[in-house]
Amino acid sequence: MVQKELKDKLDELPIDIKLRALDRLKIHVMRQKYGYFSRLCLLIALIGPGILVMIADNDAGGVITYAQTGAIFGLGFFIPFMVLMLPVAYIVQEMTVRLGAVTHRGHAEMIWKRYGKFWGMFSLLDLIIANVLTLITEFIGITLGMELFGVSPFISAAVATIVILSIQLFLRYYTWEWISLSIAIFNLIFVPLVFSVPHLDWGAVANSFGSWHINGGIRPLFIYVVLANIGTTIAPWMLFFQQSSIVDKGLTVKDIKDGQIDTFIGSFVMIVVAIAIILITGSVVYGTDGNSNLGIIQILSTISDKMGVIPMRLFALGLIEAGLIAAIAISASTSWAAGEAFGWPKSINLPPLKGWHFYLPGLISILVAAVVVLIPNIPLSFLNLTVQVIASIFMPAAMLFLLLLLNDKEIMGEHVNKLWQNISAFIIVGFLIIMNGLYGLSIVFPHIFGK
Secondary structure, X not given: OHHHHXXXXXXXOOHHHHHHHHHHHXXXXXXXXXXXXXXXXXXXXXXXXXXXXHHHHXXXXXXXXXXXXXXXXXXXXXXXXXXXXXXXXXXHHHHXXXXXXXXXXXXXXXXXXXXXXXXXHHHHHHHHHHHXXXXXXXXHHHHHHHHOOOOOHHHHHHHHHHHHHHHHHHOXXXXXXXXXXXXXXXXXXXXXXXXXXXXXXXXXXXXXXXXXXXXXXXXXXXXXXXXXXXXXXXXXXXXXXXXXXXXXXXXXXXXXXXXXXXXXXXXXXXXXXXXXXXXXXXXXXXXXXXXXXXXXXXXXXXXXXXXXXXXXXXHHHHHHHHHHHHHHHHHHHHHHHHHHHHOOOOOOOOXXXXXXXXHHHHHHHHHHHHHHXXXXXXXXXXXXXXXXXXXXXXXXXXXXXXXXXXXXXXXXXXXXXXXXXXXXXXXXXXXXXXXXXXXXXXXHXXXXXXX
């Protein structure tokens, strides 16, 4: 009788809320079981948003940026710098875990309701512009990678668009998440490739942590590449994506610890992959004539010459995967943010016809990116690094909104930021502002840091 009443009540709910309630009921049942195996099963059921956002952040643009970083600066400053980015990424994204679990609201919705339409629209436009530009870099990676397998850019862009749209439209949240995670696993392909690098100088790698040596010294290009690496490690879309993903998955305050573990695992994997890419190109490509102007095609060609065709193709597969998984995540963040801002139903659990308002912004952004990347003679390598720099320029504003929300006791209660979290976050924001200022100076006064 009780089960029938419960079923009747669930049937009265909208389909997206009903599915989320059923998922939470399964989690509740799992919580009643004790033992290490049951705890492990619960953790596996709860993880996903943190790993997915971090691996998706190692997107095609990120892979190209890391590859160019190694090609330009070799085995030096950027290896320990990327290790430093691990706590940075974790500190930033962990705040979205708590905010989503406590409020059960997405990032865009919180800004609109707490700070009004002006700042809500500002943050939404900021996100949409950054997301469309970033999606272009994903299609750059997909089309360039597929070209190495003899597939034309038009066909690869069309197939990728169909795959992404199908995943977004026809899967419910848990299936969508696990399919996305299954694709994301292939991001690890770069790690074993490190061990096929001929004569990798592990001594130079170890020495880089002591010296932080900058090959070529501090110059405008160095500042530009630092900003690009920050932009591909922490980006505005990540805040919106992970918080909305946590809400759509139905995580609560009880799940915060699991969400933090999820985010740390994702941060660790992201940095390991990033360093692996820098090690590969820093060993194989660095020192090539004109290496400061190398695009990803030239980098892949050099990898083929020095490591062989199979490693080059595996690298290309990693590039394709990175673009595909990031496009899935970024387009979802656009849909979630627009749905939250305008009060539309906002869940990947929604059937396509009932949730077309929700899906439309993400789908349009995918189509725009797919079309732009097919424009003849578009400067792909320059565009990629520029997009990462733009992400780092947009990040301080996004971080400030996040910090305001995390320090609002009325919203967060006992889960407000601790002092060390605020200090860490303000150091990150301060560093971003300083680097953005230095980059601006290097543009206005191009010789201030030398040639």
